[in-house]
Amino acid sequence: MTAFLIRRLLLAVVTLVSVSFGAFCAFGLALDPSYPMVLGPAKPRHIVQAYYHLTDPILQRYWLWVKNLFHHGFGYPVSLQVNSDDSVTPSTNAISGEVLHAGWISLQLVAASLVLVVVLSLVFGTVSSRWRNGPVDVGVRLLNYLSWSIPTFLIAFFFRRWFTGDQTASAFTYGPQTIGYRGEPTFVIGPPQGGFVDWFQHMTLPALALALGLVGVYSRYVRSSMLVSLSQPYAVVARAKGLSEGRVVVRHALRNSLIPFVSALSLEVGAVVGASLAADWVFSMGGLASLTIAALGRADPFELTAVVITLATVVIAFMTLADLVVGWLDPRARITGAV
Amino acid sequence: MLLLLGLILTGVFAKQLAPYPAGEEFLEFINKPQPPFHTPHHLLGTDVIGHDFLTQLLFGIRESVFASLVCAGGATLIGAAVGAVAGYYGGVIDAIVTWATGAVVSLPAVAFLLIIVIFRWPVTPFEFGLWLTIYLWTGVARVVRGSMVALRHREFVEAAHAAGASGPRIILRHLLPNASGPLIVAGTSLIGQSIVIVATVTFLGLGTVQAEKPSLGTLVADAARGTGGNVFGSVTTPWWIYVFPSVLLVLMLLCVNFLGDTLDEVLNPTSDTGR
Numbered sequence: 246m247t248a249f250l251i252r253r254l255l256l257a258v259v260t261l262v263s264v265s266f267g268a269f270c271a272f273g274l275a276l277d278p279s280y281p282m283v284l285g286p287a288k289p290r291h292i293v294q295a296y297y298h299l300t301d302p303i304l305q306r307y308w309l310w311v312k313n314l315f316h317h318g319f320g321y322p323v324s325l326q327v328n329s330d331d332s333v334t335p336s337t338n339a340i341s342g343e344v345l346h347a348g349w350i351s352l353q354l355v356a357a358s359l360v361l362v363v364v365l366s367l368v369f370g371t372v373s374s375r376w377r378n379g380p381v382d383v384g385v386r387l388l389n390y391l392s393w394s395i396p397t398f399l400i401a402f403f404f405r406r407w408f409t410g411d412q413t414a415s416a417f418t419y420g421p422q423t424i425g426y427r428g429e430p431t432f433v434i435g436p437p438q439g440g441f442v443d444w445f446q447h448m449t450l451p452a453l454a455l456a457l458g459l460v461g462v463y464s465r466y467v468r469s470s471m472l473v474s475l476s477q478p479y480a481v482v483a484r485a486k487g488l489s490e491g492r493v494v495v496r497h498a499l500r501n502s503l504i505p506f507v508s509a510l511s512l513e514v515g516a517v518v519g520a521s522l523a524a525d526w527v528f529s530m531g532g533l534a535s536l537t538i539a540a541l542g543r544a545d546p547f548e549l550t551a552v553v554i555t556l557a558t559v560v561i562a563f564m565t566l567a568d569l570v571v572g573w574l575d576p577r578a579r580i581t582g583a584v
Numbered sequence: 585m586l587l588l589l590g591l592i593l594t595g596v597f598a599k600q601l602a603p604y605p606a607g608e609e610f611l612e613f614i615n616k617p618q619p620p621f622h623t624p625h626h627l628l629g630t631d632v633i634g635h636d637f638l639t640q641l642l643f644g645i646r647e648s649v650f651a652s653l654v655c656a657g658g659a660t661l662i663g664a665a666v667g668a669v670a671g672y673y674g675g676v677i678d679a680i681v682t683w684a685t686g687a688v689v690s691l692p693a694v695a696f697l698l699i700i701v702i703f704r705w706p707v708t709p710f711e712f713g714l715w716l717t718i719y720l721w722t723g724v725a726r727v728v729r730g731s732m733v734a735l736r737h738r739e740f741v742e743a744a745h746a747a748g749a750s751g752p753r754i755i756l757r758h759l760l761p762n763a764s765g766p767l768i769v770a771g772t773s774l775i776g777q778s779i780v781i782v783a784t785v786t787f788l789g790l791g792t793v794q795a796e797k798p799s800l801g802t803l804v805a806d807a808a809r810g811t812g813g814n815v816f817g818s819v820t821t822p823w824w825i826y827v828f829p830s831v832l833l834v835l836m837l838l839c840v841n842f843l844g845d846t847l848d849e850v851l852n853p854t855s856d857t858g859r
Binding site for chain 1: 801804
């Protein structure tokens with residue numbers, strides 16, 4: 246297991262390094278943060294370009310950036326303020342801080358909704374495979390189709406309209422009224438402020454919106470792999486030993502049908518994080534969605550690189566976690582490294 | 585199925601079907617959004633800044649249909665080629681492909697497209713499809729590579745090899761036809777995926793909304809802004825602004841997903857999804 250763990254972590258690091266290289270080169274070549282100074286005199290622009298090494302060869306810049314990463318984190322956004330003594334006044338708020346803050350919120354959102362997805366898909370999938378082709382099964386499968394076909398941003402949009410309507414945290418107004426109790430809103434938009442109850446007030450709706458769009462896909466996986474497991478010889482043996490059907494389902498079939506489910510989930514973490522951006526934005530969570538859009542507006546290559554790396558880190562973290570879970574469930578995966 | 589065909593045709597011929605050019609404003613209806621089925625010449629009413637809503641909707645469908653079809657075609661081709669080569673030859677090529685797909689997949693498609701959309705606006709539906717292709721070929725490549733690895737050591741491949749067939753010939757004539765089931769299913773699922781991604785990205789790309797380029801996502805985003813794109817902010821969003829695009833989007837995805845599921849059942853009798 247240790248060797249498997251190390252190999253998996255190493256793979257994650259290699260992927261992150263390639264992502265950082267790609268992002269830095271793409272943004273570094275495509276964006277010139279000194280561009281707003283193009284109309285002014287040439288000298289301050291040259292000073293800014295020299296200060297941030299904007300005209301150096303891109304590989305050299307990447308190497309410099311990597312070296313600085315270990316000393317100062319992601320550094321500061323580009324500042325265009327040139328003083329009279331030809332020095333540049335650096336910006337104040339560090340990129341690392343805002344990236345960590347936003348990344349942590351997104352991480353919580355994705356984790357909360359993945360927990361919901363796993364629990365709900367297991368329940369739905371198990372129930373509909375246990376009573377196969379019964380009315381419950383048909384109902385669940387219809388709901389699955391529906392949930393599969395509604396994009397996350399629509400669910401989030403309608404949740405926002407129905408449950409937290411008249412709260413405004415952004416320029417967008419959504420709907421007529423907020424569901425509340427004695428003048429206090431039950432669900433609140435915006436980032437969590439700390440505290441247990443508060444966390445649920447902020448997190449429930451976005452996490453649920455994100456989860457509902459995914460349950461449809463994954464409970465289908467659970468259902469079909471449960472059907473396979475239930476017809477395997479070991480399930481027949483368990484039944485022959487006189488175990489109740491419920492015990493066969495829960496103790497014998499479930500664990501084995503978890504494997505395809507978790508590996509399917511690990512392949513689509515990217516899509517989940519992408520969908521979380523929509524929920525994040527609609528509920529003004531202040532997570533990576535707001536940061537991505539703000540950074541795109543500022544068009545700062547250093548900040549954008551940091552944002553992309555953070556997004557990739559969130560995705561890779563959950564992928565690695567899912568792979569470790571598969572390795573724990575299925576000892577064969579630890580040896581071959583692939584499922 | 586017929587519904588899907590209808591939607592695709594609507595998308596392709598949106599330019600001819602639409603009563604007005606996209607983004608044309610009817611000054612008399614500014615700040616006086618007209619409800620659907622009430623106004624002459626505007627079947628689905630108008631939005632707050634006086635666009636004919638049927639026109640906006642038709643162009644929205646056009647964007648989704650074009651982008652998803654281009655993406656499904658392109659990504660299936662690239663994915664099949666790359667996946668087949670990686671799966672058949674293995675070794676270094678396989679390692680490079682696995683590494684590249686890993687790196688691409690670790691950045692969410694929505695974020696990738698958002699960056700593209702904001703820097704390269706305005707994006708035509710065709711371009712949208714091309715950018716999606718660059719991202720989404722990885723899924724197809726993975727599926728094809730998987731079936732290549734499974735098929736590579738079967739007897740008919742050895743027989744072809746012994747008969748003196750070259751590598752590319754074996755891939756094209758013997759391996760790909762046998763892997764066509766999963767390939768078609770993966771390609772179909774790309775249509776649904778790309779519709780969702782395009783809608784999400786245009787929904788998120790609120791800052792760059794332009795009435796000349798309506799899409800299903802921006803129409804909902806207009807409603808989210810509460811004023812249907814109105815700068816004065818005095819009119820609340822009328823219901824038809826978000827209900828029609830949402831219903832259309834869900835219908836489209838239901839059709840595509842149902843098609844994919846049916847194809848999966850027919851083409852992959854042994855697959856364990858969707859039964």
